[in-house]
Amino acid sequence: MWKSLSNIEPEPPRELAPLVDWFYSEDESRERFRWALRDGLDELLDGQRTGRWAYQHLSPTEKAHLGTVVEINLTKEFDLESGELLDWQIRGIELDCKYSQTLGNWEIPLEMYRCDDHGDRQGRSDFPALLTWLSDDSSEWAAGLITVTDKRLRWMTDKTTGAWRRVYNADRKRRLSDAAAKDIFWLWGGRQSDLPRNLLLHMSPEARARVFANARSGQARVNQLFREVQQQLIGRQTVLTVAQQDDAPKRARDARPHLRPDGMLVIGHELAHQRVARELGLPAPAKGEWISVRVVPVNEADTRKFTVLDGKRWAKARNDDPPTPAPLLPRTL
Incomplete structure (x- = not known):
């Protein structure tokens, strides 16, 4: 489900089109994006001080912080404006930046989507998310956009009642369902095979x-x-x-x-x-x-x-x- 990362449709959904157009219109955006990911991991490895050269050398706390570093690097690289509700605002559209080391495991907070069962904690709208991923082992990376909705997040069948219920982690965050993979519009065509190479790792x-x-x-x-x-x-x-x-x-x-x-x-x-x-x-x-x-x-x-x-x-x-x-x-x- 998460292997091909190919776009089902050649054009993005209408609500995502302004964001896709913005990224594509930025000078050398793809090159800058892949280096922002590379630099984010290198910053955490801090090889000059620690001698570390692999993601596996990071502590669990450092690994959890990589998403924040990626967001900061992209913010600086593209001079992105902070949103009122979420991480960024691009062409008047609020969106969040999400990173996961494992494809499909982006964690989505309650404030990103509409759900009446969440009451005051639900989002004001179904917001878009920029999904990012990298693998230093395979020198691959990807970036995609999706509009987050309640239905696109994970559900499971209750073993006792047989009813469908939402799947949350301890922080009340949810992950995208496998079926939602087809709804992601992957920037630059999907899985990219040119993450700047980690020479020492390889x-x-x-x-x-x-x-x-x-x-x-x-x-x-x-x-x-x-x-x-x-x-x-x-x-x-x-x-x-x-x-x-x-x-x-x-x-x-x-x-x-x-x-x-x-x-x-x-x-x-x-x-x-x-x-x-x-x-x-x-x-x-x-x-x-x-x-x-x-x-x-x-x-x-x-x-x-x-x-x-x-x-x-x-x-x-x-x-x-x-x-x-x-x-x-x-x-x-």
Whole structure:
């Protein structure tokens, strides 16, 4: 029921259309949204101070707080106006932001929907909710909108009387019924497979153990990170978590002289560095990113992509190429 996360209809329901249009009209909204989710989890992990790199490392209290952090990050990222009754107001429409680590388990309070049985605690209307979810294990995320109604929330049959009754948790909150999954309009088409990747989580256990082996030296751990993870972009948060020290750029810069004898370059975001990355066929780092690669000198007969440094051609090393000290990276184009 919660696997496909695909929209039944290509267009949103009329009452949700203004909200969908607003999100789609924001500049780079999808990119900003996925990073707001990534940053929310990273803030709780607080890797620079704690060395933690997985959701499973969080305490139950911290896990429960992730929804609040996601809401705060989205509020800041999109400069959302606070609602009078709920979290936000977009184009005059009140809505709440809900996060769940498990698809379908968003908890809906009484004030979000009409129900005469709730008396004064019922909502003034059936309000929309923005439903958010992420999985660091699979690098997936999703965001959808639904108008909350009493009928779309969970019910069960009373074993004694056979009558239908509402299902609440201890806080009098309810979850969406499985049948309500079809009523969610998923932004950007449903399940997204590009949550910014948690590099440390997805490393092999053996490689990760080698990175963290030196408990006394943050610089040594960063050096080993660049050895273990080559030809992949490494972000600032990863470097901070491994170093457990301030100033990720300095840790990356200081890794260069340590790794140069092994033939390795640590390429940064500078324009001259980006040129080297592109010429070698590597992703070009943005600010706060680095990429490491082992290089060897090659002659004109070699068919590999190459860059010219210190007057020589350099190409990505093959496994059987012997180590050769790497050249210095240029400071300017």
